[in-house]
Amino acid sequence: MTPLDRFLKLCCTEIERRAQLAQTERVALLGGAAAFRRALDVAAPGPQAARCVLTTVPVATQLQHLLPTSIGQAAVAAAGEIPWIPSPRVDDGGANVALGIVNDARVLGPLTCGLILVAPGAAYPEHAHPPQEIYLPISGRGSWRYGGSGEYRSLHDDSLVYNHPRDLHGTIAGDEPLLALYILWA
Ligand SMILES: [Fe+2]
Numbered sequence: 477m478t479p480l481d482r483f484l485k486l487c488c489t490e491i492e493r494r495a496q497l498a499q500t501e502r503v504a505l506l507g508g509a510a511a512f513r514r515a516l517d518v519a520a521p522g523p524q525a526a527r528c529v530l531t532t533v534p535v536a537t538q539l540q541h542l543l544p545t546s547i548g549q550a551a552v553a554a555a556g557e558i559p560w561i562p563s564p565r566v567d568d569g570g571a572n573v574a575l576g577i578v579n580d581a582r583v584l585g586p587l588t589c590g591l592i593l594v595a596p597g598a599a600y601p602e603h604a605h606p607p608q609e610i611y612l613p614i615s616g617r618g619s620w621r622y623g624g625s626g627e628y629r630s631l632h633d634d635s636l637v638y639n640h641p642r643d644l645h646g647t648i649a650g651d652e653p654l655l656a657l658y659i660l661w662a
Contacts, residue, residue: 479557480554481582482554483551483553483554484578486547487547487614490612491508493634494612500623508610508659509610512587512610512661515586515587519584521583522581522583533570534569534571536555536560536570539555539593543652548614548615548655551591551614558577561574563592566601571595573593574592575591578590586661587660587661588607590657590658591614591655591656592654592655592656593654594616594647594654595653596650596652597650597651598649600646600654604643605641608639608660610637610658610659611639611647612636612657613655613656614655615652617651617652618631618647618654619650621647622638623645624643626644
């Protein structure tokens with residue numbers, strides 16, 4: 477098991493734990509957790525499993541400033557196994573926002589999985605898409621528009637973000653870099 481496999485399994489266990497605690501959208505969150513678990517159980521190395529382009533994305537330096545939690549440190553350990561790119565939603569060359577494309581490192585069947593990394597004070601722009609989505613916040617206090625709400629809210633420590641199909645959603649990082657894992661499934 478590589479650091480990336482360990483990190484993804486930690487994320488899955490954390491999504492399962494938080495889904496069990498959820499007061500709203502619990503059925504959908506448990507469904508997403510189960511889809512993630514199924515995908516990880518059969519995951520194979522992806523087309524760019526050994527390729528590391530971390531240093532070509534400026535905001536990747538923010539990974540050094542993640543909170544020293546076990547899952548945050550597991551993310552840092554795994555970061556070199558994931559291809560990182562500037563976000564196509566932000567025209568900044570990766571100065572403030574980057575995506576870690578987990579699907580390029582692991583074949584996960586129909587599941588889409590990745591990381592968003594947002595510099596302090598920067599925004600990951602509002603967007604919408606047909607698949608439903610879970611975000612697992614890993615490090616950094618941000619505010620989130622999600623779940624069909626028009627407001628930005630901060631989250632409790634054990635929260636997950638759930639977006640129904642086509643919900644408009646986005647996030648703004650606070651004083652610390654924000655790292656979150658996303659999964660999209662049908
Ligand atoms: Fe999204």
